[in-house]
Amino acid sequence: MTRPNDQARLAVLIDADNAHAKYVEALFVEIAKYGTASVRRAYGDWTTNQLKSWKDSLLDHSVQPVQQFSYTQGKNSTDSALIIDAMDLLHGGTVDGFCLVSSDSDFTRLAARIREQGFEAYGFGERKTPKPFVAACNTFVYVENLIASETPLSPTDKADWKHDDRLDALLKEAVTTAARDDDWAHLGEVGSNLSRLASDFDSRTWGFSKLKDLMSAHPAYEINPQATGEGRQKTVMVRLKAPKKTR
Structure with a gap:
């Protein structure tokens, strides 16, 4: 069933290992244009100091941290966990679209699969995001644009x-x-x-x-x-x- 944008249920899946916490507030303001963020999850190894800056942002925006240990050096377990959860949600019938927050090309096939299933795939990443991932999404927003007012262009x-x-x-x-x-x-x-x-x-x-x-x-x-x-x-x-x- 197709829903109006303001009623669309969205799953916001954040690759915290690859995204910056400073964009979170502006990110959810932007996501509200496309629907309601009914699922909010951030994936990463929360036992490390690397994700310390995310703590307050998670609480302020009711984002559920999903713990994923790095079992093998050089292998990104976070990506796998996010993709598995996305596929479960895709077939669970509880959401109408996905917001994938990452600048990682590893999510290119996931975005394409979401579109193939008739769901909306919204991507959010930095300008360095590889073009294949950008093109695989229905809509891709560069996060630098979300806080452009704070750093106006010369x-x-x-x-x-x-x-x-x-x-x-x-x-x-x-x-x-x-x-x-x-x-x-x-x-x-x-x-x-x-x-x-x-x-x-x-x-x-x-x-x-x-x-x-x-x-x-x-x-x-x-x-x-x-x-x-x-x-x-x-x-x-x-x-x-x-x-x-x-x-």
Whole structure:
């Protein structure tokens, strides 16, 4: 049964050996956009000092620590424990989607399997996360974007998006696909296209809190709020600017 986003039951499975506790508060704020975190577990060897920084975060956000001893040096038992629990939940019918918190490529097949079973796979990791894991998720969020307000981008960094070929290609494809006969496209449809084209698309990556702000600033596009329907609600439209005519 498909549920609205605010009713979707999500299993948040954290690879504490690979994730940082400093992102936890912002992480759960972000996860709330996709549903309710009904299962909250963090995996690691809690007998070591390495995970000491997680203690307060676990209590504050009602995250259950799952103990996994490192039986063999060089082997990551934590990954195995997380994957086994994920498969149990997948077949248990108690959740509608999974939030995998890690920057580890070892979870690529798990994310793909979750999608194959018709569940949503949300990934959360650092920008160093290998591309195969990012692509395997329905949606992937870089955790650095979650606390961007605390470390705002410099003017130099913000200018980089103007010369990002990948961004230009994504925007053009998304707008062109959603465009009507008059070349205008609903911004909401553009956003949906971007999510399908790139699981890690996020306007915050380029220093903009919303897609509307990014499209407004981009020199190749123009936006136009239009009043539609009986309630005359404003719908934001976007289109490629017509090329300038040369004499």
